[in-house]
Amino acid sequence: MSESYDLLVIGAGMAGSAAASKCAAAGWRVAIVDALPYGGTCALRGCDPKKILRRGAEIIDDARLMRGKGIDAGDLSINWSELMKHKHGFTDPVPQNMEDGLRDQGVQTLHGTASFTGPNQVLVSGTTYEAAKVLIATGATPRPLDFPGEEHLIDSTDFLDLESLPPRIVFVGGGFVSFEFAHIAARAGSSPVIVDRGARPLKSFDADLVELLVERGAGAGVQVQSRTSITRVEKAGAVYRIHLDRGGTPAVLDADLVVHGAGRVPDLARLDLEKARVAYGKRGVAVADHLQSTTNPDVYAAGDSADTPGMPLTPVAVFEAKVAASNMLKSGSTAPDYAAIPTAVFTIPELVRIGMLEHEARDAGLDVDVRYNDTSGWYSNYRIGETAGATKILVDKATDRIVGAHLFGSGYAELANTISVAMKHGLTTRQLKSATAAYPSTGSDLGSMI
Template identity: 75%
Template sequence: MTDNYDLLVIGAGMAGVAAAKKAASTGWRVAIVDALPYGGTCALRGCDPKKILRRGAEVVDAARLMRGKGIDSGGLSINWGDLMQHKHGFTDPAPHSMEKDLQRHNVETLHGTATFTGPTQLDVAGTSYAASKFLIATGAVPRPLDFPGHEHLIDSSDFLNLEALPPRIVFVGGGFISFEFAHIAARAGSRPVILDRGATPLKSFDTDLVELLIKRGSEAGVEVRRRTSVTHITKTSSGYTIHTDTAGTPASLQADLIVHGAGRVSELARLDLEAAEVGYGEKGVEVASHLQSITNHVVYAAGDAANTAGLPLTPVAVIEAKVAASNMLKSTMTIPNYAATPTAVFTIPELVRVGMLEHEAHESGLNVDVRYTDTSGWYSNYRIGETAGVTKILVDKDTDLIIGAHLFGNGYAELTNTISVAMKHGLTTRQLKSTTAVYPSEGSDLASML
């Protein structure tokens, strides 16, 4: 027997949930399916639990910065087990509450691996389902690695569930996951090492600020080895030996734990997209700019599962999913607005970007003013004992509009939200500087950065 829906959403992360609720609110019969607990990577295995663990690292780091300035930080440490329980206090109830919320919004909730059996049909745990429209919002998984011994690595989900943190941790890859987790681990007493194949990690961020982040991380105990590839890994009686190649020179290092931080790819393997006549590649389902599959027009895709122009971020995935749902409901071809989307690496302090990189701005032909400010000695940093802080804001001289902003410092992720609003809505730097901010606050520093 086949059950029929107006929309069947594959993937119960934030994007899939947003689209399902939007479509159901109009009276469509909607179902959502996932083989994993409802909530997706961000809520259960990524952004949210990561930042809960980061809080412990923030507290330890903040106390150490104030050592000799009125705070005795001696003996202050992270109890990893207690911190992990605090994390579970958020993540464990989330799947149930999210599923109940979907049901309250008249979305039918299904569990199991979804596999297409035709252009308009799915199989879930032996039951066949048909739908007029499908949304693929399955997210991403760690990129497959092919060097001998790769099976010894754990992924980000495993790290976020570790019962104990060992002293020697190696992160393979120089991206978000490696840097964020390494900064947490260092404050928790481990000695993390990041191995990156390139000359500069975090390639989508301003290179000048990345160097400052690496320096600040080194002071906290995070080691970064560049131009270093893993050739193979062997298990030993006391852990693992990681054999590497650094610019042609072989070397090795010992580890108790090795974490995969070498990127992610779309999670499409189990869908059998060939049966659905849906075209796809390494970057996801091949969709038009309005998120409709190029080869099967009843299928849409959003987030990390689609090869869109958007950044691989949860807020972007949610926007895409809502636009996809609207396009299905109204038979329109609306394109998501990706303008001024900020992104951050939540190290300590954080590194943030919105808009163009400096070289992109110069190459664009715009009349660029690069406003570089060292904020390390400013009151906001002095107050907390921080000695690292830099901003680089790119302004079009002809229009006085911000075209890019790059910030490294405590609290600068929140500050970037204000810059993003200004960029998206066309506020000039003069208009931003004319506003009266709460003082003293990081927000009140913005006018001086401009």
């Protein structure tokens, strides 16, 4: 049995759903398939549930910061099971709501593992589907680890479904997942340790601000062990014994839970891409600038599935999918615009980057004015009792335009959105300063930062 579609989307996350909706609205016959519940990583197993759990941690942290300043925090604590129930109140309805929404738009919703059987043929649960175009939007999966005992680790999906939080947690890897979850766990009463093999964690962020984040996290109970590799993990009863190598010196660390936070890779293994004559590598499907496969013109890819310059962020995946859909509909060759996209590590406080790092700006031949501010004593931080905060804005002296913005502080992820718009549309710092902001607000600090 075979069915035919104008477009078959593999992956029912935010990106795949966006492309399916766009093409269905244009009158195409569209189907979408996923082996997991509809909604994807961000809504179900990543960004959104993580931020709900972070809210509990924020409340604890905010109360502690105001201790002795009029607030008696007392025995304020997180009830993990109730917080998790609150999270499920958001995530549980998502799959059905998303599937219903797609069906209302005329999209055929399929369930099962998809694999190519030919350039335009995809097998799902025993049925072969023909498609004039196929979009691969399968996202990413935890990176395979290379030490004995890696099977004892849980991943981010498992962490976001924990019924209870154990007292000692080790996070493997110094990236987003480890830092965000460790900051939540510390405020929830656990003692988290981040083990990172690199010289410093969060390597894609400004080094000076990362140092401030590590220091602030240490004060909240988040320990970071850099230049440390895991050689093996053993289970000893209810405890996990983690064997470490610290620059040639062996060490042992015991934990009640070990969490994989050492990065993700494109989730392509089950697709049988060779049968579709689709080239791919470690970074995903090989695509041209307009997201079309370099070896099969009927296949497109977006998000973490595609080897593009875009950051592994849900908003990036969504606009890539929309661009891919537009190119399929119009036989176009439009490339996504990756300029001035903010990325944030939602620790407490958060760490944000937009645009270039200092060395990148100088390597590009720009003469930049580095405008650094220690904002820890500014009113917006004093008001909430926060003692950590800094910003570093890189301004091209020739144009007076911001080419890089690096922020560490409470509420700075929201401030980053204003900077992103300014960078994307070429506003100068003089133009930004000419705007009158609502005062006193964190946003009103922007004029002083630049």
